[in-house]
Amino acid sequence: MAWKRIIPMIDPVSRSVVDPYSYWALGPGLQDFRLPSIAEQSVPILLRHKAQKWDGEAWALWRDAAEDPDMPERPPHDAQPFDVRFLPLTKALRLIEDPKSRRFFESLERFTIGPPLPSSSVISHGRKDVRMLQFPSSGVTRDTVIIGIIDDGIPFAHERFRKIDGTTRIESVWVQYGSSSNLPIGFDNGFEIPKVDIDNYLLTCRQGDFIDEDEIYRRAGIADFTLEGRKTLAWHASHGAHVMDLACGWDPNEAPDWRIICVQLPTAITADSSGASLAPYAVKALEYIRDRAQAIAGKGQTLPVVINFSYGLLAGPHDGTHVIELAFDRILREHNTTPGKKPMRVVIPSGNSHLARAHASVSFQAKGDQAVLPLRVLPDDLTPSFVEIWLPPATAVGNRVELTIATPQGDVSPPLEENDSSILQYEVAGKVLCEARYHFFSAPTARGMFLISLQPTIRIESENSPVPTDPVVPAGLWKLTLNNLGLLPKECVEAWVQRDDAPVGYPRRGRQSYFDVPSYEIYGHDGRPLEEDDPACPVKRAGSINAIATGKNTIVMGGLLRTELRPPAYSAGGAITTPAGAARPHRCGPDALTVSDDSIVQSGVLAAGTRSGSVVAMNGTSVAAPHITRWIAGELAAKRRGNRRAVWKLAYDKETALPPPEPSPERGGAGRAPLPRVRPSKVER
Known part of the structure; x- marks a missing residue:
């Protein structure tokens, strides 16, 4: 050891x-x-x-x-x-x-x-099927708007996404996993369910006068229990169903001409949020919606598009240079600056980690000063845990800080310095339990980062392995010590624990690790969670914003309690890290707040379950994002811009009529925008 x-x-x-x-x-x-x-x-x-x-x-x-x-x-x-x-x-x-x-x-x-x-979900080399590109969709008018949904558990047969004639408003669904038998044109994995197939399912999968949605999802390969993998749509509620209803759900006799394009992310990504990058799937999802929207409009024509991506990460540079942010910003910039193209918008939530104790900020007064970040790693964690420690941009080559790690048993590592090319590994019986490495990210990030990786704290072994053989780390307090070798007092080191919780509807595998600093006060004298930071405590609530919500061209929304008209305790915000070479950050937090909960006692808002007629309550900034997606779709249909500035103006105008206190710009952006309920008030809670 x-x-x-x-x-x-x-x-x-x-x-x-x-x-x-x-x-x-x-x-x-x-x-x-x-x-x-x-x-x-x-x-x-x-x-x-x-x-x-x-x-x-x-x-x-x-x-x-x-x-x-x-x-x-x-x-x-x-x-x-x-x-x-x-x-x-x-x-x-x-x-x-x-x-x-x-x-x-x-x-x-x-x-x-x-x-x-x-590999069965990926097209074999040289076996790409030759299919005709989709013809322009019938009945496209100047009022048509495209709404894109990137999520998990897409209920494409739900009545909230049908027209009054019984056909679907969904133009296509790309399922990024499963058999590669009907690939989308220009893509290499999963299968596509076009509108014509959905309409055929709605027509033929019936029990008397009723549409059999279970049969539809089974025949489509989404909820077929003869196949391996999680069947999200077999459950009564899904994240995608709830988000999709808030963004573009209507009663069929009231639905405007909002066409829907969906991307179902692989369940493995949704189930395990502990560090594996969703970037390749997210970037291709955005490209798919862009390309299908163009095909629907027809050659030489374009349609306005708004896309909801209600996902988030905790760890990252938080300066707009995460690979997903760079890719999204580029796609949006290229599209929106091309003459003749109608606008495309992307909406992202600000995150739910305000009280997660997953962010720490450290600065040093003098050379030789030390800072200890105690990392609490929980028992019964079936997934790896990761911590990112980001250094400020360097003006000269040199080692300004070094990291040492102490296990719960007290085994202390050698120092790992900035620009160190070696790797620290903690081994037991020849198996690596913990690894730490330094990595420098080139421009535009231009910053260095220490990555600490930990094995799970428990494993479920097979029947043939009654004694665990795969490596597990001891739960408890891992002490991460930073020693200052040359950082100036104004230079700040920031650390984030990567997200490791269970998404809606999934069994709990990961348990969120956190910084357990004694000086961090959780509750106030009235017993309520404290939402403001102690300047003397290194663990910060501020700056806990979603790591892919700090880009320049995306619209970012935080949560709001409809009754109390204040952010819920979980709604995360800035400040944002200043990018290398910039004088100040390009944003301070989310763009605005909108409803994520009806009240502090009625958590969440009501929207669709996975089956027609069902209603469930969910909360989170993932719920706030589709509210503004819906508003933007209305703005685009009315030939207005529906961009970040429009969201700022909406919030500013609403804020003038609301009682104080107004949230800070870092937490609330331009202000509070309590948009109307999507589901009718006759639905009682």
């Missing part, structure tokens, strides 16, 4: 480009990264290419790795900076480790691996 320092046998160029989570996922954390009981697995690779054009040699290496005959032999002149391809899991690891790949990695800014899919 000992700490040791490892010198990785990987080319420094690829090490500087590959996302640091990938090394853990393909190394000590492989048993948790892989899908259980699946022999052949493929992983999506998201590339962020450098600004210059593809080098011929680098392109050839990428083409050989992808083994895609549809890729041109020479790099295209219009190649996009972001590209996603699937590789077998073993081939992805070989690509990283192969010294011959050096030229390929030299052409990249970032190489990010997403969670695997069964």
Whole structure:
């Protein structure tokens, strides 16, 4: 049982480009990264290419790795900076480790691996079906609006998404996992359910006069229990059903001409939020909605689009340079600055981690000062835990801070310094329980980060393994100590614990680790949770905003209690970290607040369950986001902008008529915007 320092046998160029989570996922954390009981697995690779054009040699290496005959032999002149391809899991690891790949990695800014899919969900090389692109949708008018939903548990047969004639308003659904028998044009995984198929299901799957939604989802391969995997739509409620109803649900006889395009994310991503990147799937989801909206409009035409993406992460740079933020900002910027194109908007929640104790901020007064961040790792945690410690931008090369880690048993690691190329590993019986590494992210992030990765604290072994054989870490207090070697008092180190909780409707696997500092006061003298920070305490509520909600072009919404007209205790906000080279942050927190709960005693708001006629209550800033998505759709239908400035104006105008106190800009943005209820008030709670 000992700490040791490892010198990785990987080319420094690829090490500087590959996302640091990938090394853990393909190394000590492989048993948790892989899908259980699946022999052949493929992983999506998201590339962020450098600004210059593809080098011929680098392109050839990428083409050989992808083994895609549809890729041109020479790099295209219009190649996009972001590209996603699937590789077998073993081939992805070989690509990283192969010294011959050096030229390929030299052409990249970032190489990010997403969670695997069964290889049966990914199209075989050279087997792409030839299908005609979708014709322009019938009846498109100047009032038509496209609403995109990226979520889990999409109830495409629900009556809230039908027209008065009984047909669906959903133009297509891309299920990103499952059989690759009906691939969307231009995409490599999952299957597509077009409007014509949904209408046919609605017509033929009946029990007398009633539509059999269970039969629809079984026939579509979404809730077929002869297939492996979680069946989200088999439950009475899903996150996607609730969000989708708030964003674009209507009674059929009242529905406006809002066409819907949906993306069902892989259940493995939704079920495990503990660090594996959802970036490749999220970027392709946005591209899919953009492309299908263009196909619906027809050649030479465009339609306004608003997309709801109610997902979040806790850890990240929090300065607008997370890979998802960069990709989303680029897609939105390119679309919205192209002459003749109608606007596209993306709405994201601000996050629910205000009281999670997942954020710490440390500054030092003098060289040699130390700061201890006690990390409470909980028992019964079936998933890995991760902590990111972000350093401020450096004006000169040098080691300004070093990290040591003490286990709950008191085993203290050697120091890991800024710019250190080695890795710290804590081993027991030859198995790695904890790993710490330093990684420098190139521009535009231009900052260094320590990543601490921990194995689960418990495992469920098979019947043939009554004694646990896979590594587990001891639960308890892991002490992360930062020693100042040269940071100035104005330079701040920020740490975040990665999200590790259970999403709506999923069994609890992860248990959220947190910073357990004695000076952090949870409750006030009245017994209520404290929502303001103690300046002397390093653990902060401020700055806990969703790590993918700090981009420049997305619209970010926090939560609001409808009755009390104040943010719920969980609604997270800024401040945002100032990007490298900037004088100040490009935003201070969410853009505004809107309703996420009816009141402090009536948690959540009412919206659809997975079956027609059902209503459930859910809360969170994921509920606030679709409220504003719905409002933006109305604005776009009325030929108004529906952009961030419009949301600011909405909140500012509403705020003038509301009683004090007005939330701070970091917590509430431009103010409170209590939008009307989506479901009728006759539904009693």
